[in-house]
Each structure stands twice: as C-alpha cells, then as structure tokens.
Amino acid sequence: WELRCELERLLAESSIKSVYQPIVRLGDGKIFGYEALTRCPEGSMFDGPLTLFRFAEKNQMALALDRLARETAIRHSPALGAMQKIFINVTMSIINDPHFVSGQTVRWLNEKGIHPGQVVFELTERSSVDDFEAAEKILAHYRTQGYEIAIDDAGAGYSSLQSIVELRPDYIKVDRSLVRQADNDEMKKHMLRTFVRFAKKMNIRTVAEGIERPEELRLLRAMGFDYAQGYLIGRPSEQPAAANPGAIPK
Ligand code: G
Ligand code: G
Ligand code: NA
Numbered sequence: 518w519e520l521r522c523e524l525e526r527l528l529a530e531s532s533i534k535s536v537y538q539p540i541v542r543l544g545d546g547k548i549f550g551y552e553a554l555t556r557c558p559e560g561s562m563f564d565g566p567l568t569l570f571r572f573a574e575k576n577q578m579a580l581a582l583d584r585l586a587r588e589t590a591i592r593h594s595p596a597l598g599a600m601q602k603i604f605i606n607v608t609m610s611i612i613n614d615p616h617f618v619s620g621q622t623v624r625w626l627n628e629k630g631i632h633p634g635q636v637v638f639e640l641t642e643r644s645s646v647d648d649f650e651a652a653e654k655i656l657a658h659y660r661t662q663g664y665e666i667a668i669d670d671a672g673a674g675y676s677s678l679q680s681i682v683e684l685r686p687d688y689i690k691v692d693r694s695l696v697r698q699a700d701n702d703e704m705k706k707h708m709l710r711t712f713v714r715f716a717k718k719m720n721i722r723t724v725a726e727g728i729e730r731p732e733e734l735r736l737l738r739a740m741g742f743d744y745a746q747g748y749l750i751g752r753p754s755e756q757p758a759a760a761n762p763g764a765i766p767k
Contacts, residue, residue: 520572523562528581532558533569535590538753540604540724540746543738550602552639552746553590554753570608579608583617591625595757597635604637604667612640612652618659634663637688641669642680649683656684667724672708681721689716693727693747700732706740713741 527533537551555566563569573582590605597603611617626633638659656666667688668681672695681689691712699705709725716723725737728747737745751757 520562521576524569524573524576524578524582527558527561528578528585531585531589533585533589534558534755535586535593536753536755537595537603537757538746539751539757540602540744541750543742543745548598548601549744550597550604550635550637551595551757552604552753553586553594553606555586555589555606574608574610579610580614580617583608583611584621587618587622588625591622591629591631593755594629594631597631602635602637602665603631604639606639606641606669609640609642612655613648615655615658617655618662618664632663634665636663637665637667639667639669639690640680640684640686642677649679653684670726671712681719685719686721688722688724688744690724690726690746691742696725696727696733696737696747697729698733700730700736706736709737709740709742717741 534556535553536556537553539551540549541547542549555569557563557566557569561569563572570579570582573579587605587607590603594603607617623633626636660666665687666684667690668684668686669690670692671681671689673692689712691709695705695708699709713723722743723741724744724746725733725742726746728734728737728745728749730749733747734745734749
C-alpha cells in the first residue's frame with residue numbers, strides 16, 4: 518500500500534531523476550552517446566531503480582513510469598553532437614503497446630533538438646515478451662522512424678538468444694557479469710568472442726558494459742567490440758563529464 522502511494526506520488530510529481538553514463542567508440546575513444554539511468558528521489562522508499570521498475574510492472578503502472586522515465590531522460594539529456602546517441606531503457610512489456618512511443622516523445626525530442634535516429638531503446642528481458650511476432654512488428658514500425666534497438670544484459674540470465682534472433686536489434690549490450698575479470702577467465706573470453714563473431718555476422722554492433730579495469734578494456738577492444746561503457750570510462754552523473762580520455766588505449 519505504502520509503496521503504491523509512493524509510486525503514485527512520484528508519478529504525479531515527476532520526481533524521478535536521470536543520470537547519464539558515457540558510451541565510447543573503441544575505435545577512436547570518442548563519446549558515442551550516453552545511457553540514461555533513472556534515479557529515485559532522495560529518501561524514497563524504493564531502494565533503487567530496479568525495485569522501482571519491478572514494482573511498477575507488478576502493479577500495472579509500468580507504462581506510466583516508462584513514459585515519465587523517457588520524458589525525464591530526454592528533457593535533461595546532456596547536449597548531444599549530431600552523431601551522438603541517447604540510450605533509453607524501456608521495459609520489455611511496454612513494447613506490446615503500439616503507442617509506447619507516442620507523439621509526446623517526438624515533441625520532447627524536438628524541444629531538445631534530438632532526432633529519432635539519435636535514440637536507442639534498450640530492452641531487457643527481465644520482463645518477458647509473450648509475443649515476439651507482435652513485438653517485432655511494433656519495433657519495425659519504430660525503425661522506419663529512425664529509432665534503434667539494443668538488447669541489454671546479453672549473456673546474463675535475463676536475456677535470451679531467442680530475443681536477439683527474433684528482435685534483430687541494432688546493438689547487443691553484453692552484461693557486465695561477463696566482462697568482469699574476463700582477462701583472467703578463459704570461459705568468459707570464449708563467450709565474449711562468440712558474441713562478437715555472431716554479432717558481426719548478423720550486422721549487429723556490440724557494446725561491452727561494466728568495464729572497471731584497463732585489462733578488461735584492452736581485451737574487449739582487441740576482440741573487436743565496437744563500444745564500451747563502465748566506471749573506468751565514466752560514471753553515471755547528472756552532468757556527465759567528458760569520458761576519461763586516459764582510459765582508452767591508442
Ligand atoms: O543504474 P543502476 O545500475 O542502479 O540500474 C539498475 C537497473 O535498473 C538497470 O539495470 C536498469 O535495467 C534499470 N533501470 C534504470 N533506469 C531505468 C529506466 O529508466 N527504465 C527502465 N525500464 N529500467 C531502468
Ligand atoms: O542493466 P543495465 O545495463 O541498464 O545496468 C546499468 C547499471 O550498471 C547501472 O545501474 C549502472 O550504475 C551500473 N554500472 C555501470 N557501469 C558499471 C561498472 O563499471 N561497474 C558496475 N559494477 N556497475 C556499473
Ligand atoms: Na540498460
């Protein structure tokens with residue numbers, strides 16, 4: 518009950534925040550874009566965004582929360598270069614809703630001078646799609662408007678290969694559990710190589726998440742990952758500084 522009230526109040530008062538984490542191109546170390554991550558207001562009963570989004574989904578409020586998160590992410594976005602992107606998380610269940618990107622999204626984007634081709638929607642399978650065919654149709658519709666799609670947390674328990682095969686994303690984001698200490702783990706190395714090879718064949722670009730150590734960065738770059746994200750490169754913040762330039766090997 519209390520949580521439900523808090524979520525309703527949070528929606529009514531638009532009191533969530535977005536922070537932004539840089540994603541760099543491994544080829545030249547330049548910033549490719551930013552992932553928007555929702556943060557709960559201070560003193561919130563929700564201990565973090567994951568709890569918040571899970572609760573909203575269980576209580577049929579995912580749509581409203583996703584809309585607010587999208588609005589907040591766009592409205593407070595750092596200035597983007599013409600070729601730079603904003604990555605926005607969306608709950609998988611909302612792609613069953615044909616209106617998930619309504620005219621409002623386009624208006625928010627216009628107000629910031631961002632075009633749909635600069636927006637990448639990140640889908641996780643934490644909530645499953647019941648109907649891939651329907652989801653594929655909806656995504657195809659958004660693709661014609663220029664939006665791109667990423668499958669998030671690939672290689673973690675959440676995300677299935679089926680979703681990659683069925684949804685044909687533009688990007689695969691490999692989960693940080695696979696990246697962590699990969700330079701010391703032959704099994705992880707094999708799996709990471711398999712992802713890169715598979716993605717290249719499918720013409721999908723690869724993002725490595727959760728890079729914390731220079732050894733991991735070097736390894737993933739040598740393997741042929743296209744983009745990288747993680748504390749080593751830059752932490753999420755309301756006003757993200759330029760990515761740590763020293764982190765990227767020449
Ligand atoms: O930023 P942090 O690691 O605390 O986020 C935890 C999880 O919450 C992330 O893995 C992400 O999947 C989810 N999350 C964060 N922001 C959003 C958002 O705006 N929308 C959705 N749907 N999920 C989010
Ligand atoms: O599932 P998703 O990729 O949306 O999760 C992003 C979450 O991962 C965010 O909560 C963010 O704060 C966190 N994160 C980003 N970079 C790193 C990192 O290098 N290490 C760790 N442990 N967490 C990270
Ligand atoms: Na994400």
